Amino acid sequence: MQSRQRGAARRDVDCFSKLGIVRSNTAKNNKNKKKKKMDQAMSNVARAVESGATTIRGIVDATGLSRLKVERALHALEKQKLLLRDSRGFTAPGMLATPQVRQCGSCSRCCTLLEVTEVGKSVNEWCKHCDVDKGCTIYDDRPQMCRSFNCAWLQGHLADEWFPERARMVVHFSQDAVNVQVDPGYPDRWRQEPYFSKLCEWSLNGIRMNGNRSYATLIVSGPDKFLLLGRTIVPEPTLFGTAFLPVAAETFRYWKARSPEHLHRLYGRITEIQRIQQEFGYCAIPDDDDPYPPYRPALLRLSNHPHAESDAESA
Known part of the structure; x- marks a missing residue:
């Protein structure tokens, strides 16, 4: 029992x-x-x-x-x-509060340049629901993406010359980027003034932000994509990131990463370049884009510093 x-x-x-x-x-x-x-x-x-x-x-x-x-x-x-x-x-x-309220008016540039998957609209094609004279023909029933979208000009962040219909590009913000979609009929518009200087300013602000999230400045012009690093233009940036090093107030040297591990090595060498610059006041910047540690000996030899060999041996 x-x-x-x-x-x-x-x-x-x-x-x-x-x-x-x-x-x-x-x-x-x-x-x-x-x-x-x-x-x-x-x-x-x-x-x-x-x-x-x-x-x-x-x-x-x-x-x-x-x-x-x-x-x-x-x-x-x-x-x-x-x-x-x-x-x-x-x-x-890092983004200013909306200083004024604007209306789209005659502009329907976002209906041309941006993708709206909910209505099957691709990038750089007219939305089938957009009437050039009347605007959106399904405005009351427009997709959620259209309801929530406001370009930077509409929010009041940009001066009148950035009115999309006039500028031929749409600027909008995402969580980690300033995005510029350029009319493919005017592919170099973003390189012209006063636009380019403003984009460079945004880029530098995004790189140098302290205490807040940094952000990238990305331009899409037809099939081409660009990353702005101040006044340095990076064509076709990769998904894995771009390592960069300042060489002047508004210009940078850059290396495009091919993998997360590659990006880590690139930044490892950049850290060593900056360390040598602090020690000696100068460090040559290599042209190759595939470094492997240890970085210091090769950098010292390339820079032709006095006693570089002995420093490299002890490194």
Whole structure:
């Protein structure tokens, strides 16, 4: 009798133990799902704010999220200092609050240059719902992407010469970039003044930002893509990143990475170049784009520093 009771008790313990494991795994899965949903909500809210939505109601309209989800996402973003709140509403760090309200007027450049997947519109083609004389023919039922989009000129960040219909390009912000979509009929418009100097200024600000997120300045002109590093133009930047080193106030040397590991090595050599510059006041910048450690001996020899050989041997 006692043996059967002990066996039953053991089975009960095993059963409860397995049940506890199942519950634990279920709880972890639910927690992961909630985190993914929260991350997605935060991403949508951040994009809405950077596109010009500054109030909770505006963010709700732009994202389609419930007010409760928007408020939770805003709280999390503020806590991480990814959004700022003031008397005028919400803004992204490094971006000015909208100083004035503008209207699209006769401009429908975004309906031409930008992609809108919800209506099957590709980049650099007229939207089938855009009437040149009347504007959007489905305005009341336009996709969420169109509802939430506001170009930088419309937000008031740019002077009148940046009016997209006049400038022949659309500037808009994302979480980590200033994006410039250029009319393929005017492929070099962004290289002209006063546009180029302003883009260079943005680029330098994005590189030098302290205390906030840095951002890139990207230009898309027809099939061509460019990254701006001050006044240095990087054609066809890679997805893995571009390592760069300042050589003057507004110009840079750069190397395009072919993998994350390659980018790490490029920046490792840049760090050593800067260290040698501090020690000797000068370091030659190599032309090759595939360095391997140790970087110091080759850099010292290339720079022809006095006692470079002895320094290299001890490095």
